[in-house]
Amino acid sequence: MTPPNHIVLYSNRFCPYAARAVLAMAETKQVHEVVQIDLNTPRPDWYLHINPYGQVPAIKLDDKDVILESLIVAEYISDLHPEAGLFPTDPLQRAQIRYLIQHWGARTHPAYYKAAFTIDESSAKQRHQDFITELEKVDELLRHADRKGSVGHYFLGEKFSFADLALASFLTRIPMVEHFQHGFKFPTAHENPKLARFIEWREAVIARPSVKTLPSKEELAEVYKKILKKA
Structure with a gap:
């Protein structure tokens, strides 16, 4: 090339x-x-x-x-x-990267969007639970990723990959659900063991130096505030 x-x-x-x-x-x-x-x-x-x-x-x-x-x-x-090395050469790992990204876009992100932007208190609790349920499914995908024995916290272990890169900006936005929705608190790994791997993964990704250059929680809150006002 x-x-x-x-x-x-x-x-x-x-x-x-x-x-x-x-x-x-x-x-x-x-x-x-x-x-x-x-x-x-x-x-x-x-x-x-x-x-x-x-x-x-x-x-x-x-x-x-x-x-x-x-x-x-x-x-x-x-x-x-x-x-x-963002894309591994192993065909299975490449397929798993692509599926995680596809799954997030088709399943996880719609549930997040409903939870983050709900203004109907009567449906908020169910939407929050639906979001957590979807994240538990992501947790399963993370647990079954073929990491070739690597024990790091990213999707494929120690190596930051295209899966981490493609979903990083969405992981930084998760606190917005808790920020604007009164009564919702994102569970810890102790409170919900089904999210333990997801939480570990998210914390590793958002701590990446390149990811830290993305908008902060405070900057995102201002953007989301404007969106909610329009809603």
């Missing part, structure tokens, strides 16, 4: 999907230019020529080729830098 000479990343600091590209750049030490796109205003025509849907992230390579969609952008950057 011939690497491009110049990469422009179109991003937004508070978009959890754009964070995938941001983390891929950081973990691979890929040199790039960043253009921030305001997602609260209509997209300018010049950006719609890059991404007709106006979404982020997108990257432009050498001012000609464009790549869209967060996972595809992040995987492309990972492929440019196999030395970073």
Whole structure:
């Protein structure tokens, strides 16, 4: 693969999907230019020529080729830098990484969204329980990951992988459920052993130096406050 000479990343600091590209750049030490796109205003025509849907992230390579969609952008950057080891060579581990990401998007994130943004007190308790139930299923996936004997806390053990990168920004947002929903407190591993592996994994991922550069809990709270007001 011939690497491009110049990469422009179109991003937004508070978009959890754009964070995938941001983390891929950081973990691979890929040199790039960043253009921030305001997602609260209509997209300018010049950006719609890059991404007709106006979404982020997108990257432009050498001012000609464009790549869209967060996972595809992040995987492309990972492929440019196999030395970073974000994707293992083992087929089973690669499949498990992809399934964890797919499962989170299809099952876990919808449950999180309902729990975080509920304004109906009568349904809040059930939505919170549904979210915890989904996280218990993620815990099972984490426990059954083929870590090749590695005993670290990331998805595949000691090595930070594409699975950790792709879901990191969503893991940083989990406290928002507790922050805004009175009466809900995220359980500890002692209180709910079915979440022990998940909690261990989440704590390891959010402590990663690259992940610490993402918006803080306080910054996210301000963003979520505006969303809840609109709701």
